[in-house]
Amino acid sequence: DSGVTQTPKHLITATGQRVTLRCSPRSGDLSVYWYQQSLDQGLQFLIHYYNGEERAKGNILERFSAQQFPDLHSELNLSSLELGDSALYFCASSVQGLAGETQYFGPGTRLLVL
Amino acid sequence: AQSVTQLDSQVPVFEEAPVELRCNYSSSVSVYLFWYVQYPNQGLQLLLKYLSGSTLVKGINGFEAEFNKSQTSFHLRKPSVHISDTAEYFCAVSLSGNTPLVFGKGTRLSVIA
Numbered sequence: 001d002s003g004v005t006q007t008p009k010h011l012i013t014a015t016g017q018r019v020t021l022r023c024s025p026r027s028g029d030l031s032v033y034w035y036q037q038s039l040d041q042g043l044q045f046l047i048h049y050y051n052g053e054e055r056a057k058g059n060i061l062e063r064f065s066a067q068q069f070p071d072l073h074s075e076l077n078l079s080s081l082e083l084g085d086s087a088l089y090f091c092a093s094s095v096q097g098l099a100g101e102t103q104y105f106g107p108g109t110r111l112l113v114l
Numbered sequence: 115a116q117s118v119t120q121l122d123s124q125v126p127v128f129e130e131a132p133v134e135l136r137c138n139y140s141s142s143v144s145v146y147l148f149w150y151v152q153y154p155n156q157g158l159q160l161l162l163k164y165l166s167g168s169t170l171v172k173g174i175n176g177f178e179a180e181f182n183k184s185q186t187s188f189h190l191r192k193p194s195v196h197i198s199d200t201a202e203y204f205c206a207v208s209l210s211g212n213t214p215l216v217f218g219k220g221t222r223l224s225v226i227a
Binding site for chain 2: 045100102
């Protein structure tokens with residue numbers, strides 16, 4: 001158990017819908033990262049937050065947005081969902097968000113868009 | 115931009131045999147290197163990482179990796195595998211001044227009894 005929690009574990013929805021994925025980092029960690037794992041693209045970095053502020057953006061679509069709240073939990077919002085958005089979405093956390101720090105991964109949210 | 119190539123998508127190996135999972139990276143600047151393991155239906159867990167210093171890095175569960183700057187490689191090894199090592203293994207890199215991890219496509223290790 002990494003100490004990072006993600007809800008829900010599974011999500012099934014239809015095209016065009018909007019969903020919210022939630023992540024609680026390990027106690028004491030200030031940084032949260034979101035990654036997407038799909039069969040064709042592999043594991044891809046989406047976005048990084050540190051203490052409520054966006055630090056870095058990766059291959060995140062404009063239909064996707066995220067935020068980190070004052071209690072440090074984070075939410076990833078996916079809207080206008082397409083079939084291709086079906087994937088495993090991971091959240092990871094680290095202490096300070098510094099290069100070289102270990103990122104601890106949650107168990108993921110499996111999203112299926114029908 | 116940096117990239118990571120894991121040369122084998124699948125590696126079958128008999129129990130108690132040695133294994134090497136290959137990873138090459140491309141970057142023109144200093145990098146940090148990581149190996150993560152993903153067991154079925156679970157998140158990723160760090161096996162080991164190289165930041166600086168000794169090029170031979172020892173990790174959890176008996177795994178080790180060697181950083182080779184001239185070959186731009188960071189191969190993962192274990193002298194004797196167990197059934198419980200069956201999993202997907204990911205090599206990742208991040209620039210020393212940046213934190214997002216760039217992952218390889220993964221290598222599925224299957225240990226056969």
